[in-house]
Amino acid sequence: MKPFIYDLSLEQIQDWIKEQGEAAFRAGQIFDWLYVKRVSSFEEMTNLPKSVREKLNDGFRFVTLTEIAKFESKDGTVKFLFGLHDNHAIETVIMRHNYGNSVCVTTQVGCRIGCTFCASTLGGLKRNLTPGEIVAQVVQAQKILDPENERVSSIVIMGSGEPFENYDATMGFLRTMIHPKGLNIGARHITVSTSGIVPSMIKFADENTQINLAISIHAPNDTLRSKLMPVNRRFPFVDVINACKYYIEKTGRRITFEYALIGGVNDRPEHAEELGEVLKDMLCHVNLIPVNYVPERNYVRTPRDDIFEFQRVLQKKNVNVTIRREQGHDIAAACGQLRAKHMETTTG
Ligand code: SF4
Numbered sequence: 351m352k353p354f355i356y357d358l359s360l361e362q363i364q365d366w367i368k369e370q371g372e373a374a375f376r377a378g379q380i381f382d383w384l385y386v387k388r389v390s391s392f393e394e395m396t397n398l399p400k401s402v403r404e405k406l407n408d409g410f411r412f413v414t415l416t417e418i419a420k421f422e423s424k425d426g427t428v429k430f431l432f433g434l435h436d437n438h439a440i441e442t443v444i445m446r447h448n449y450g451n452s453v454c455v456t457t458q459v460g461c462r463i464g465c466t467f468c469a470s471t472l473g474g475l476k477r478n479l480t481p482g483e484i485v486a487q488v489v490q491a492q493k494i495l496d497p498e499n500e501r502v503s504s505i506v507i508m509g510s511g512e513p514f515e516n517y518d519a520t521m522g523f524l525r526t527m528i529h530p531k532g533l534n535i536g537a538r539h540i541t542v543s544t545s546g547i548v549p550s551m552i553k554f555a556d557e558n559t560q561i562n563l564a565i566s567i568h569a570p571n572d573t574l575r576s577k578l579m580p581v582n583r584r585f586p587f588v589d590v591i592n593a594c595k596y597y598i599e600k601t602g603r604r605i606t607f608e609y610a611l612i613g614g615v616n617d618r619p620e621h622a623e624e625l626g627e628v629l630k631d632m633l634c635h636v637n638l639i640p641v642n643y644v645p646e647r648n649y650v651r652t653p654r655d656d657i658f659e660f661q662r663v664l665q666k667k668n669v670n671v672t673i674r675r676e677q678g679h680d681i682a683a684a685c686g687q688l689r690a691k692h693m694e695t696t697t698g
Contacts, residue, residue, distance in 0.1 A: 355384065355392075355410040356482030356489070359525055360532070370405055378531065380406070385532035388493055411435075413486035432490070434459070434483065438476055441509055442487040444494065450503030453491040455484055457520055458511025463545050464580045465566070467610055467641050467649055470510035479511070481522030488527065488535075504539035508564070512581075513542055514550035524561060537561045543608060545581045546590035555597040563597055564606040564637070565590065569616050570624035578616065591628060604633045610641045611657060613650035622660045626667030636664055636671040 358366070364377040376398060383395040392398075392406040415432040418439055422428050426446035431439050443454040461468070462475035492502050505527060507513045513520040520542065527535045537560035544551060545566045554563065567590070569575035575582040582590075594605050607629065611617040629636065638661060640652055652660075657673055664671040 352409060352411045354413045354480055354482030354486070355380075355406070356413050356485040356526070357480050357522070358410075358482075359522065360529060366409070370402070372402055372405075376402055381529075381531055385489070385526075385529075388489060388496070413482050415483075415486050415490050428494075430490075432487070440479070440483075440487070442491060443509065444491050444502075451491075451495055451500055452504040452506060453488050453502050454506045454509050455487045455523075456509035456511055457484055457507060457513040457516050457523075461511045462515070463512050465545065465568075466578050467568075467612060475511075478516040478519060481519045481526070484519060484523040485526050488533065492533065502533065502535065504541075505535060506541045506543065508541070508543040512545055512547060514544045514547035514554070517550050517553065521557070524559070528559075528561075541606070545579060546585050546593070547581070548585040548589050548593045551590075551593040552596060555593070555600040558601055560601075560603070562603065562606065563594075564608055565594060566610075567607040567625075568610050570621050570628060574616055574621075578612075594634070595632065598633045604635055607634055607636045608639060609636055610639045611652040611660065612641045613652045613656075615649065617652040617656055617660055619659055619663050622663035623667075626664045626669050629664075629669050630667045634670065636669055637674050638671060639674045 360377065360381050363380050364374065367374060367377040367380075379397055380395065383389050383398075387394075389395060391412060392403045392410075395403055395406075398406075414435065417430060418433045419431040420428065428444045430442045430444075432442060433439055438459040440456040440459060442456060445452045445454065456479065458478050459476035460473050461471045464471050488502055488505060495501060507520065524537075524540065524542075526532055527540060528537045541562040541564050542554070543564040543566060551563070551565075566579070567575070568578050569582075569587070572582065572587040575587050597603070598605055609616075609625070625636070638657060640657060641649055661671050661673060
């Protein structure tokens with residue numbers, strides 16, 4: 351099958367142009383059509399000779415994300431269910447903040463990590479996305495914002511899938527995103543979120559980029575974390591924390607811990623106490639996320655006062671902590687919920 355044009359970095363397009371015996375500057379023109387003018391076909395690349403457009407057509411496919419469904423929240427969050435060429439569906443979310451527009455992308459169809467509070471993992475992993483299929487989500491989001499003269503100012507890799515189990519595609523995607531001749535999104539405005547795939551965390555730290563790293567920690571110790579996140583049996587709590595310390599040491603960057611509060615499970619003051627002990631001297635920030643209701647799991651929400659109490663206990667340990675403002679709650683914006691519903695309706 352022909353690769354997607356968005357799978358290629360500028361350097362790879364340059365190599366391809368060279369192989370075709372075409373003038374080197376054509377590569378820059380192609381990149382410009384893809385990311386600055388944001389066309390949807392090779393035919394629209396009108397400053398390229400017809401012969402080059404034909405070669406592009408013969409060698410590559412455009413990623414076509416078909417919009418299966420679109421849900422708009424009262425708070426401006428827009429969630430898309432996009433169809434891929436092989437009939438799989440993925441979710442992408444545009445979040446509107448007063449400081450800009452953020453896009454949450456998906457890196458895999460489904461997920462095999464098995465976090466017990468997450469709908470994305472219910473059907474297991476179907477396949478990895480290619481770099482171009484991740485890139486296309488942001489390009490599509492930018493095209494949606496274009497008529498309003500708005501731009502995608504930040505990206506979070508927090509949609510369905512574990513990006514560090516699709517490491518090379520994720521890194522390819524990131525390189526295209528931050529390229530000054532492409533969408534030119536500042537590395538500091540991009541966050542990759544992982545469930546704690548330790549070898550990839552180390553590799554990512556060694557890349558020494560300015561891209562932010564977030565860890566889904568969700569528990570203050572090994573036993574509880576293994577219950578909530580089976581991946582903890584592969585990469586235990588202490589190893590994840592050590593990999594975080596390595597990242598901080600290598601990059602000098604603050605790390606974010608995502609902590610989904612689940613009523614009566616991991617949201618007691620003693621859990622906050624224990625977490626605070628682990629994190630108290632680290633350059634980090636904790637994001638408390640009141641868990642979204644996943645009908646397939648029997649979790650209840652943490653009462654408001656308990657959320658604030660959890661925050662207070664952490665603050666007493668001098669841990670920087672915020673409660674995530676929920677977006678798109680009315681449109682099932684938590685990862686995997688729309689796709690799960692879509693799978694129910696398409697599989698009967
Ligand atoms: S939370 Fe993320 S890593 Fe965990 S199952 Fe869901 S998509 Fe996978």
